[in-house]
Amino acid sequence: MGGHADEGKGSVSRRGFLKSAGVAAAATSLIDDAKKAMEPVGPAPAAAVRGETExxxxxxxxxxxxxxxxxxxxxxxxxxxxxxxxxxxxxxxxxxxxxxxxxxxxxxxxxxxxxxxxxxxxxxxVEGLAVGDRLHPVQQGFVEEDAMQCGFCTPGMVMSCAALLAKNPAPTRAECAEGISGNICRCGTYLNIFRAMDRASALAKGGK
Amino acid sequence: MKDFTYVLPKDAAEAARAAAAPNCALKGAGTDLVDRMKEGVTRPDTVVNLLTATDLRSPIREENGRIVMGGAITLAEVAESELIRKVAPGLADAAAEAATPQIRNRGTVAGNLCQRPRCWYFRNDTYACSKKGGETCYSIEGENKYHAIFENVTCNIVHPSNLAPILQVLGGTLHVVTAKGTDVVPSDIAVKDFWVRPEEDISRENILVAGQVIREVSFPIPRGTTGSSYVETREKASFDWALTSCAAALTLEGGKIASASVVLSSVAPTPLQLEAVEKWLVGKAPSDALFREAGTKATDGATPMRDNAYKITLTAVVVRRALSAAAARATGGGK
Structure with missing residues (x-):
């Protein structure tokens, strides 16, 4: 990653942005140095970007x-x-x-x-949950318990369930409800999702 | 969404200087701002990203008898904080009740206080309502089911923040930095003095001006005999804003209420401190009957509109429940 200036207008300091964003510091560019030299005395302005940015x-x-x-x-x-x-x-x-x-x-x-x-x-x-051909316990639970109908809410629902399971290996029904309270299923598959979570919890513990 | 210049300050001072730019919006998580930008209700040329300002992420901690936290601490962090749960469970409850897990994982304390109202006329770009510089408040003649039942005169929004009433009850303070030229000056604003009524300035809900950033938020640790609570009613169990909400703090001494702080929200354009109710409670012994009567008193002076008289009943309910919960916590050794 070089220290080239941004393409977008109004970019103040790519270098400052990269630093603040926690990415490996880029090499100092002549352009940045020149900009600095022209700045009036006083604190440098915050990094800013505009347009397509890496x-x-x-x-x-x-x-x-x-x-x-x-x-x-x-x-x-x-x-x-x-x-x-x-x-x-x-x-x-x-x-x-x-x-x-x-x-x-x-x-x-x-x-x-x-x-x-x-x-x-x-x-x-959701693409990152399975390991090779092995489904994540939540995905396996959804398949076994038929926890979807139209399937449109499913990826988001699975991600909420997976996050809950990582934090709480054996959630109660109430904890499951709270865990998916930010996901809406218009088909109303919630009961099957709760069963899928029970199944996922058992699978994650090595159950059958 | 209109494109914008994205400023990535390294601290609150840089953010405040950048925030002095014309047509500039401050962004925490952006869960409110990005929504408004997609709707075209807010069209900033510059957005200052407060998430890169490291001092806004200062952890929740105890400092000189106060609980202090960075303005960009998330609602989830507040809800999960054992320290806050121990000294001010009402604040933890208020954070835990907000929105959804996804929103709480990102939404910030300062952002929660500064989010814009949910009024559907304000949120809809096609209505040039008085808050957006037009001449009419459409809620007066229109659909006002979720609007104010107190102080509903020129603009009938209700304050949407869960944390506002409880931080006010706890005597909270906002630690602000202000850009003055290249200088950045710190100052403190009491939460109770933060709000702006529509009659004072219809275009905003708080006193922050361009070039100001909330760096940290703090409140004094309540005494051992004080209990705090936050209670709200909603149409849905999650994913919803409150219909009515109440935060309370009661200090008990010798079986009597020694001091009371009660703040209503979701029923007026700003959080409402119920001073008359507080005075009436002091010196009395806590009981269900007392709190029921306090709930009724809290609705004095309500001026409901066509669709929202139900909020009067739900106001009495949240006041009674909040006082009961605060009293139980106060007798339980204080929290």
């Missing part, structure tokens, strides 16, 4: 580099630029949970997360 983050365990404008959400980046369409877009306003992914292990609505805010973070989508 970001780095971990996606399902793989270092990923992408170019995004600041206005792009992580959901748009995943579906439209990285061809990761497992994560669904439904309400696009954080009110349905279909776009749920894990950010550093915690569930978030990817439709309300600016892609740039994933810089340096660990993102897991």
């Amino acid at each position: 970001i780095r983050f971990k996606l399902n365990g793989k270092e990923t580099v992408a170019k995004v404008p600041p206005s792009m959400t992580l959901l748009e980046l995943l579906r439209e630029r990285l061809d990761m369409t497992g994560t669904k877009q439904v309400c696009d306003r954080g009110a349905c949970g279909a776009c749920t992914v894990h950010l550093d292990g915690r569930t978030v609505n990817s439709c309300l997360l600016l892609a740039m805010d994933a810089t340096g973070r660990d993102v897991t989508t």
